[in-house]
Amino acid sequence: MADDQPAWKIPPIVQELTAGVQEPPSRYVVGEQDRPAMAAAAAMPEPIPIVDLSRLSANDGADDDETAKLLSALQNWGLFLAVGHGMDPGFLTEMMEVTRGFFNLPLDEKQKYSNLANGKEFRFEGYGNDMVLSEDQVLDWCDRLYLTVEPESRIVRSLWPAQPPAFSDVLREYTTRCREIAGVVLASLARLLGLHEGRFVGMMSDGVAMTHARFNYYPRCPEPDRVLGLKPHSDASVITVVLIDDAVGGLQVQKPNDDDGVWYDVPIVPNALLVNVGDVTEIMSNGLFRSPVHRAVTNAESDRVSLAMFYTLDSEKEIEPLPELVDDKRPRRYRKTTTKDYLALLFERFTRGERALDAVKIDLNDD
Numbered sequence: 001m002a003d004d005q006p007a008w009k010i011p012p013i014v015q016e017l018t019a020g021v022q023e024p025p026s027r028y029v030v031g032e033q034d035r036p037a038m039a040a041a042a043a044m045p046e047p048i049p050i051v052d053l054s055r056l057s058a059n060d061g062a063d064d065d066e067t068a069k070l071l072s073a074l075q076n077w078g079l080f081l082a083v084g085h086g087m088d089p090g091f092l093t094e095m096m097e098v099t100r101g102f103f104n105l106p107l108d109e110k111q112k113y114s115n116l117a118n119g120k121e122f123r124f125e126g127y128g129n130d131m132v133l134s135e136d137q138v139l140d141w142c143d144r145l146y147l148t149v150e151p152e153s154r155i156v157r158s159l160w161p162a163q164p165p166a167f168s169d170v171l172r173e174y175t176t177r178c179r180e181i182a183g184v185v186l187a188s189l190a191r192l193l194g195l196h197e198g199r200f201v202g203m204m205s206d207g208v209a210m211t212h213a214r215f216n217y218y219p220r221c222p223e224p225d226r227v228l229g230l231k232p233h234s235d236a237s238v239i240t241v242v243l244i245d246d247a248v249g250g251l252q253v254q255k256p257n258d259d260d261g262v263w264y265d266v267p268i269v270p271n272a273l274l275v276n277v278g279d280v281t282e283i284m285s286n287g288l289f290r291s292p293v294h295r296a297v298t299n300a301e302s303d304r305v306s307l308a309m310f311y312t313l314d315s316e317k318e319i320e321p322l323p324e325l326v327d328d329k330r331p332r333r334y335r336k337t338t339t340k341d342y343l344a345l346l347f348e349r350f351t352r353g354e355r356a357l358d359a360v361k362i363d364l365n366d367d
């Protein structure tokens with residue numbers, strides 16, 4: 001039949017797979033040089049800063065020390081751990097519990113929200129795995145649920161889980177609270193770049209800019225040394241806010257300004273949220289803020305969950321270095337693109353383990 005898909009195009013649900021295997025199938029085994037065991041996490045040259053957001057958003061102006069800490073975090077790591085974000089530990093625990101609650105449901109309940117329409121056509125939103133574009137694509141040891149959470153008009157209700165019963169209410173509340181956090185961070189980013197405080201926030205409050213939530217579930221993996229939970233990537237967002245598992249580590253990051261390929265473990269700091277710069281900010285800031293490459297490793301003893309909130313611009317909007325940040329001394333370093341095109345590029349390149357940003361970088365051969 002003409003529309004029959006080859007079996008390799010439909011990725012397995014890893015959680016189902018792991019229940020029955022002693023050894024990960026070869027499709028999950030990464031190339032020799034990319035194996036987590038080859039590059040055991042290195043000792044930190046300096047800790048990832050913990051930034052108190054309440055000090056950045058103080059009514060009487062931001063605290064200079066905290067702003068300096070944020071700047072150093074962004075310059076050295078492209079990310080930081082945020083405390084003082086206003087969400088209490090009980091609420092973060094609740095968000096984690098409904099996330100786990102969803103992944104712990106029976107398969108047929110989760111499949112009601114499958115990202116394969118009619119069991120075969122891949123779509124961006126829903127439960128399942130990444131699109132498989134080639135037979136030799138290395139698959140990630142991870143299942144996920146992808147949902148658009150903002151604006152209201154773009155929410156696909158039918159893909160929001162009915163179980164656990166509190167899921168939708170908790171996610172809505174979490175979305176509202178996270179938006180406040182994103183607002184504080186974006187205002188600070190603009191200030192640090194010498195821009196008007198509302199420069200980024202304004203672009204993202206037009207009623208069409210979207211926020212996507214990605215719930216990641218990494219089942220226990222029998223061979224964490226040869227398999228990755230999530231391939232190295234940087235996010236296509238403006239910024240990303242991540243709720244990371246408070247019991248099991250796994251997120252690793254490279255320093256954006258080092259080309260040495262060294263991976264560092266992101267520590268678990270109770271009740272802190274991880275905030276990272278995304279590719280769109282790297283482009284708009286003309287490379288002044290870099291989007292860090294990160295990945296998730298797996299674990300033989302415990303499964304792990306995380307929830308990433310991706311803040312993006314209107315999908316039709318052009319993305320390019322802001323004119324205020326381009327001059328003769330610092331010529332533009334990135335080509336113009338749109339959110340929609342960039343996302344498509346990112347998904348395609350991600351499946352091959354390549355970076356989308358490299359495709360829009362301008363080669364400056366002037367030094």
Ligand SMILES: O=C(O)CCC(=O)C(=O)O
Binds near residue numbers: 235250251294296305
């Ligand atoms: O699982 C994590 O800690 C990170 C997840 C992540 O990087 C993503 O979803 O883009």
Ligand SMILES: [Fe+2]
Binds near residue numbers: 233234235294308
């Ligand atoms: Fe990411």
